[in-house]
Amino acid sequence: MASQVHNRHDHSYKLMFSHKQMMQDLLTGFVKEAWVEQLDFDRMEQVSGSYITDELRDREDDMIWRIWWRDRWLYVYVLLEFQSRVDNFMAVRVMSYLGLLYQDLIRQEAFTPSGKLPPVLPIVLYNGEQRWQAAQNVADLVEPVPGGLEHYRPALSYLLLDEGAIVDSPGWSDEMRNIVAAIFRIEKHRDEKDVSDAIGHLAEWLSDTEQASLRRAIIIWFYRVFLPNRAPELEFPEVSDFTNLHEVHDMLAERIKKWPELWEERGRAEGRQEGRQEAEIRALESKRNAARKLIALTEMSDQLIAEIEELPVEEVEKLRAETQH
Template sequence: MASKIHNRHDHSYKLLFSHPEMVRDLLTGFVKEAWVEQLDFSTLEKVSGSYVTEDLRDREDDIIWRVRWGDDWLYVYLLLEFQSSEDKHMAVRIMTYQGLLYQDLIRQETFTPSGKLPPILPIVLYNGEKRWTAAQNVAELVERVPGGLERYRPDMAYLLLDEGAIVNDPAWSDQMRNVAAALFRLEHNRDEQDMLAVLGTLVEWLKAPEQTGLRRAFVVWIRRVLLPSRAPEMELPEFTDLQDLHEVHDMLAERIKKWPEQWEERGRQEGRQEGRREERQEAERRALEEKRATVRHLLAFGVLSDEQIAEATGLSVDEIAKLRIEDKH
């Protein structure tokens, strides 16, 4: 089941980041480096997932885009990492995937005008509850040996985007007009009203006809990931007939109004169940005491054996023997 939920999470995110608006906002909003301003985002192009390299062909949690950077292509390798615990050797994985991608680019003879390999930006997008502490450069994982050998130690970093750390940063701005930021805030919403506010903002931002695909991707993610994770016990609406983001927002607004009533009713039901459970326990306690009193009465006469008393009262022979000892003391 956990694997199934993990895959559903990855696939929903992969659907979202298969839209250029998400990749553009991810780079412009969270890669705080000057070269990003030189990218021509109108050239954003998703690279085919049908790789010659079998090691990459079967990967389902990564997405590769390319974008023009002057006369050259820049490749963005986006690894979606959704797991309860971090991978302390992620830097090695990234180094391996980047090497495989370069091998594939060599096979396709995809070089810069100067004949060199194009640059690759490796990004790890992580949404776990705990903050990421694993090494972000493979060099940190390799023992440093003095005397010259350290020159051969690999040195390759990746860009970590830890959603939880981002939205909890004091510098975080809820006013950022950025669809990737909206996704992070939905994932780590403070409460139901905060979730509704972000959804309302997305409805406003993504109302253009050409954004239909991204709106639908958000609907799929909300239905399959956000709501099951944020309100797993709630009686959630069926979205089979909902095709657009504003419909989801409107229905959720109605449903969320009723959630306090549902919680109150659930509390009453649980209270009644607890009361009935206590009543049963008290009745069982009284019945047991009555049986013990009957046993003591029969033991006082000294006519019946422990086995006969057990058969008459329903208590075990051991319990009757224990009562006999207690009475002697």
């Protein structure tokens, strides 16, 4: 089930980032470097993200775009990661994927005017709850050896966009006119108003006819991934038009009022569950203590003690071994 949720999330993100406006907002809003200002977004196109190695292994989950920069193409490689834990060796994965990309570019003879390989910006987009602590350069994962060998240590960095860290940063602005920022705000919302406001902004910004496909991708993500994860107990009616963000916003204005009650009930349920677990732990430890006393003061068999204290006989055998050491 977890893998199905991850697959839905990955697919819906890929659907959103297959639109030029999403990639443009991603770069202009979150890559704070001078070369971004020189990009020609009118000359921007998506390229294949599937590479087959000599071992016939596929890599199809990433988004690769090329954008015209001055007199050459620049490639942007986006790794869409949906995972609950940080991947400590992501830098190695990035190095492997970029190697595949460059091999493909060599086969296509897609060189710059000077005959060199085009530059690539690798981006890891991460939306887990835990803050990202993994190395962002593969060199930091390789043990240095002094005396000359350190010169051959690989060095390759990636740009990390950790949604949670971005939204929590002091410079973050809820009013940033940026589609990607609005998606981040929804995923890392502080309260139900954050969600409603962000949807309202998206409805306003994406009102043109030619943006219908992107509106549909966002609504699909919102209904099929965000809502089931955020409020699985609530029923949300399907919108009649999957390109109408205003309809989604109006629906939220009514339904979202129930979210605080849902959170309180969920908290009470989690508290009851934790209480039951703590009671079970205390009861088990009490049985173990009673079994230890019987082991120390009587000559009862492990089987009999297990029956008296309602413990597995293996548990009693383990307790006896502990008391004998």
